Amino acid sequence: MARVKISEYQAKKLLLPGYLGISLNSGNYKTIISSLSRDLKSTNLVVKVDQGIKKRGKLGLVKVNVTPKEILDIIQSWIKLDWSNFLIEPVIEHAPDAEHYLSLERTRVGWQISYSAKGGIEVESNWDSVTRAVLSPKGQALTGKAEGLALSDFIKNLLPLLDQYHISFLEMNPILIRNGKLTPLDMACEVDDTGSSLVPVWARHASPAETQIAILDASTPASLKFKLINPHGRIWMLLSGGGASLVLADEVADQDMGKDLANYGEYSGAPTDDDVYSYAKIILATMLHQPSTINHRPLALIIAGGVANFTDVAKTFKGLIRALDEKQVQLRKAKVKIFVRRGGPNEENGLALMRSFLTKSKLLGSIYGHATPLTQVISEVKEYLS
Amino acid sequence: MISIQEIRDKQNKIIVLGNHGPIIQSILDFDYLSGKKEGSVINIVTGHRGYAKYFFGRQEILIPTLISISDFGVRSSDLNYWFLNLLSGRRALSSTLEALQLRGDSSTGDMTNGQVGTPKVGGVSSLEFCGGVIFAEGVPELHALNIIEQNSKLIIGPASVGLLVPGCLKLGPIGGITPTQIIEGKFVHPGSVAILSASGGMTNELINIATQAGHRLSFALSFGGDRFPVLSPRDAFLLAESDVETKTILYYGELGGEDEYELVKLKQEGKFTKNVIAHIAGTVASLFPESPQFGHAKAKADKARTTALAKHIVLKSAGFQVGNSFTEFIRLINKLK
Numbered sequence: 146m147a148r149v150k151i152s153e154y155q156a157k158k159l160l161l162p163g164y165l166g167i168s169l170n171s172g173n174y175k176t177i178i179s180s181l182s183r184d185l186k187s188t189n190l191v192v193k194v195d196q197g198i199k200k201r202g203k204l205g206l207v208k209v210n211v212t213p214k215e216i217l218d219i220i221q222s223w224i225k226l227d228w229s230n231f232l233i234e235p236v237i238e239h240a241p242d243a244e245h246y247l248s249l250e251r252t253r254v255g256w257q258i259s260y261s262a263k264g265g266i267e268v269e270s271n272w273d274s275v276t277r278a279v280l281s282p283k284g285q286a287l288t289g290k291a292e293g294l295a296l297s298d299f300i301k302n303l304l305p306l307l308d309q310y311h312i313s314f315l316e317m318n319p320i321l322i323r324n325g326k327l328t329p330l331d332m333a334c335e336v337d338d339t340g341s342s343l344v345p346v347w348a349r350h351a352s353p354a355e356t357q358i359a360i361l362d363a364s365t366p367a368s369l370k371f372k373l374i375n376p377h378g379r380i381w382m383l384l385s386g387g388g389a390s391l392v393l394a395d396e397v398a399d400q401d402m403g404k405d406l407a408n409y410g411e412y413s414g415a416p417t418d419d420d421v422y423s424y425a426k427i428i429l430a431t432m433l434h435q436p437s438t439i440n441h442r443p444l445a446l447i448i449a450g451g452v453a454n455f456t457d458v459a460k461t462f463k464g465l466i467r468a469l470d471e472k473q474v475q476l477r478k479a480k481v482k483i484f485v486r487r488g489g490p491n492e493e494n495g496l497a498l499m500r501s502f503l504t505k506s507k508l509l510g511s512i513y514g515h516a517t518p519l520t521q522v523i524s525e526v527k528e529y530l531s
Numbered sequence: 532m533i534s535i536q537e538i539r540d541k542q543n544k545i546i547v548l549g550n551h552g553p554i555i556q557s558i559l560d561f562d563y564l565s566g567k568k569e570g571s572v573i574n575i576v577t578g579h580r581g582y583a584k585y586f587f588g589r590q591e592i593l594i595p596t597l598i599s600i601s602d603f604g605v606r607s608s609d610l611n612y613w614f615l616n617l618l619s620g621r622r623a624l625s626s627t628l629e630a631l632q633l634r635g636d637s638s639t640g641d642m643t644n645g646q647v648g649t650p651k652v653g654g655v656s657s658l659e660f661c662g663g664v665i666f667a668e669g670v671p672e673l674h675a676l677n678i679i680e681q682n683s684k685l686i687i688g689p690a691s692v693g694l695l696v697p698g699c700l701k702l703g704p705i706g707g708i709t710p711t712q713i714i715e716g717k718f719v720h721p722g723s724v725a726i727l728s729a730s731g732g733m734t735n736e737l738i739n740i741a742t743q744a745g746h747r748l749s750f751a752l753s754f755g756g757d758r759f760p761v762l763s764p765r766d767a768f769l770l771a772e773s774d775v776e777t778k779t780i781l782y783y784g785e786l787g788g789e790d791e792y793e794l795v796k797l798k799q800e801g802k803f804t805k806n807v808i809a810h811i812a813g814t815v816a817s818l819f820p821e822s823p824q825f826g827h828a829k830a831k832a833d834k835a836r837t838t839a840l841a842k843h844i845v846l847k848s849a850g851f852q853v854g855n856s857f858t859e860f861i862r863l864i865n866k867l868k
Contacts, residue, residue: 147828148758199821251672253679253759282676313672313758314833337672339620339828366619368668372823387756387826388730391785392857394815395839399856403818411826413732414668451736452712454692455554455704488739490553490709515739520857 148313148335150197154232156334159310160303166234168195171224174231178213188235192216194223195232197333202266210236237321237328241265244319244330246275249300251313255287256280256304264319282308299327311337354431358410361423367416369424371408373431378407379442379530381432383425383465385450385487386413389519393449396520400527407432415456421464429472433479443480445510445526448499452515453489462487462495466502473506482529483508484522488515532685532766533611533661535696535750535774541611543700546574546603548626549617550596556585557708561701563588564710565719571700576600600630611661613702615693620669623689627678630660664703665689665761675759687762690755690827692731697721697748705731705751706738715742722747723778724867725771727764729756730827733783741781744865749777756785756827764790765797772803779806779867784842786813786822787829791842795849807851808867810860813839
């Protein structure tokens, strides 16, 4: 439902004809390195971590001019640091001052192009050297200084590809410019995944729960999101609505409990009770598995959302109750209290079901409907945890 | 683009694309509770010709269903026509363009008889939608840009719960889908507070806060949390500015995107003058090493200037009322006279 990073390998395969790089991961790197083609074996190589992270150069996650033997050691050391996806490609020799910076971003009025002659890993300290221009979708300059962008052929050829693959953002840093020819060395790329079913989207560095929920999300028209922030956190959230979830997470941080926030997430778009059940089940399992439960300090689970327009509160709460019911013994043992605030269709019914379940299972923190301000439960969580 | 006052001045009729029972019924309930003599939904495009059963008050009614939107028949220049597009994200582009194209050929005059070249006769003209709502999430960015390029109407969305003009028009699930929600939201009685929101759920939450504080709405809409909403927040502010009934705007925005800078520009250029109480959600992003993607497609801060805090500061220094937290935002609304 949004812009997602794809791997550098995938971006280059899509955008650079005849690209020679090879993608490896922690499972297959030995086999692949031992069977490198003679062409690659005899040249010097670059090896990099390919997981969509910024400032790789500064973090030491790019090594240049290495042999296949050295690559084995480098990758092993990176795997120890928990990296899993890598890229090797032939070195392109060049003078340092040939490194430029170029990025393209899709905006409402056209492509915003940013260019600097001072590219490379220090580009951020040269940020004021960046010139910008906006190009219409068909490549005519609308605004900005175009003279730094004597690049139009390259860009003109690139734009149709970016549309074809629903690419929304492409950063090439560094990119070599020699004799009018442009050669990107590193690429960072974001695709609009709503339009990119053709594009093999790279699976990001995700926790198991994040991966499970992403799979669940892809299997339903509703929206199911989850991000683990801090496994040691004592505040777990089962929220509904893209906006309300953000407001509630903000409130936790605003009330100085940011360090205790375990996760962000939301369900919305009228999920079925089965969707909500599966979603809650994964989150509860994660919560009960985490170190936060070991030291026996109380935990809070917040089940909250705004006043829904069309999501049925009773139906979704039935799914939640089913998941909570399965874990109620463990939840009591981990000293979890549950704080609820929700409004919308079938609100009374849903709240009554939840209240009766939470009371019976001795998990009730507090429970409110639409008449109580959205963020009040957060104050009560604070009281409970302190 | 049609003004909010023109929506109040004429009767509004809706053609729904996709048969979503609870949403359509909620529109008819709103019409009934507003004291209208008949429902505003006149056709449902389902892919086959027939009828769909609904209730208007206690009375069962039959709404004609159509194979395609181009089969749409009756029209009068005394009415405002709207489409409500409830189809999936993948079908949003083609179906919306089809609806827009209905205006295209004005030379055909009354399109019910399909005669090319028939001139317009007084009172009867070719259908032109005033606009519509695109409900689906997951509309590709390129598709939204394509609609923006071809559109000059009031099209709200994608990922919008709709537009609400109390007593006049409920175009989408906005405000809720049960009669209790419509009664409690006091949507029958117009007022002077407009609600503009990036989030569907928060639109309803703001309606809830405003009505509990004793206010009534002039209108409410959710422009949606996508990166390229067809009706941009800037356009939505201009709608509110030109509406005589609107005195105050409650605005809910999120991290990501540069729309708030456009709002500041409007204010500085004197094109926007009304009272605004705003909240920008997403300060929680600072807990992450790199801004994560939150629930809505636009809700991701790629640059320092698109974080919630940066936008909060720029709005505040331009003279908008902005709460330091959501709790304070509610307090500002409660203080509103």
